[in-house]
Amino acid sequence: MAATEQQHEQALKKFLDERPELRVELDNLNPLLAQAKGETVAQYRDERLHEAFEAEAERLGLFAWELTLQLTAATPEDYQAQRLEVHKEVAEMAGMDWLEYCELYGLAK
Template sequence: MIAKQDRQQAALDAYLSRHPQLAEEIAALSDAEQRQQILWAFEDAADDRGLQPWEYALELIAESPEQLREMRLETHREVAEALGMSWEEYCQFNEL
């Protein structure tokens, strides 16, 4: 499994590899501008799918449905903890 701190970049890399025309379109831009364009395109793609960017990122990098489920639960548990909610309360609130 990809380390948490590396997931976003891995997802952006996976997104770009699946959209080579984007790489061609932005090739003349600076590195910073390329990164921004990739991020915007990635976020738009997530929105088009009705997903939050973090959810789309996990879909792109998960190696199996089980791993995707595990990473989603891990993220939800972190959010519940950050909100100071019990896991049961969080699951009920978010219909998990």
């Protein structure tokens, strides 16, 4: 089961709560930059938050959905179980053999 929108929102909140410097930066964005992109300040801020979240996931060698699961799972074991479940869904949707998929993404079988 892929991460839900609610889980992602919880993960973004936790991510931001753990990074007060990012919150300050996002709270002080130049409104003219939002206007130049044809966005509201809130939309522009949300976009910057998502970019920071995705950059952190990439820095950790994770997909953004994996970081979402990591930040919202009750335990590390729960995270691993959810992560494998999603990877299995992805492999199935891609029509890939599970062992081949695990090898491709460096997953323990």
